[in-house]
Amino acid sequence: MIKRILLLITLILQFSFLHAGIVILNGLTHSYTVENGKVYKGKIAIENTGSQPQSIKLFLQDFSYTADGTTHYTALHSHKRSNGDWIKFNTNLVTLKGREKTEVFYEIAIPDHVKDPGSYWSVVIVEPVEDIKPSDNKPGVNITSVIRYAIQIITNYDTEKAKPDLKFESVKVEKEDGKRTARIAIANNGNLYCKPTASLEVYNRTTGAKVGTFSSLTMGLLPSTSKTFYIDISKVPPAQYKATIIATDEDENAFALNVELEVKND
Template structure:
């Protein structure tokens, strides 16, 4: 999950931003983060853990470990919190997940490992003031699923909006996961003629991960649909073929 800023330091994470594990109580699991400095000068990088959640309106919250009641941050230990990478150098940082002996409740637990370049503070002869340097931080989700067969996602449709985005009519469908298990759903919208019931088309979003007690907005390009009022069925389906459906009235406008 790439955060803010523009590329300056040239630090990249090579092995993905979501690491998932099926875990059992009392056991230890090992993982790693592969990092490369693509820049032409050496770079210090710090790593630390935070809790993490998000909402469909685009807000993202990074907070202290154990702010979230489904945090696994206290289970995770990094083998280092600071590394120095020479120009073009690659390295791996290792971590261990120690699941408590006392069984947690079934479902998904998570936190994020933040990978953040550290800018050297250089004295400046320029005018007095503060120079602010933007950097790119990476947030790597570490998701542990405990007894997932006893847990389940529970997807709820929060809202449906039709808005122009990049010049295209776009259905923006907010979905919350009110369950206790991480899933990766996609959303399909099936559009029907209001009078005849004839199906006019089916359009599907890309799949996105959805943690428990979070929500996201799934965007679907429906610019091929003529302006009119329609009946529609929204279907959210995850990778385990759990399906959640909702009937809605839909109005597509010209503007």
């Protein structure tokens, strides 16, 4: 009986997901190399994957994050590199029929007086608007899950005079679900957005022989933010090692740190 009830709940949940939801079709990071006084155009492509009409609102916020997994969405002007005032939409509200697609267009008007080189950014929040309907249900708590998207709009100004400055904040080795992972927290103390990859070169502590090189996924890193880069080192036997951490961005800027690495037998 319990198995049948669980199966019924699963089918109901799967069926409900088929009838609601929006997706962004052209990426969650839009990046531009810009000049003073010029206007740049872009668009956000949206699809209603459900069968029912869906209203969607768009608005701007500032955005930052730290390596502990915390993400901050705040009002515009919360940091000095916000570009939210530069961005204007052709509409802030759209309604899509079931299975319908649309495009919301925006313009980025760069001021004439930008002086500091580097990256400026904000995010466009794309959020479904739920209709409020009267209910005869008994009093209680109704929980509605709303999936919203944050689309980064990054403008890079005078990039020849700007650069990332990557710093290693911490290195930890942890085991979870049978997989051993090196967790490397990296901060961008520079003034330019970059997309680094972290790699770990592991050496035998006694002989100096190279055990292997292991790499993370590539992730974007805004100025004054930090992220944790995850590297699978399950193939490294438990022991103490010497290691070199290298963070390399898409322009081949490299930042390195020598560390003592302990892989425990747990």
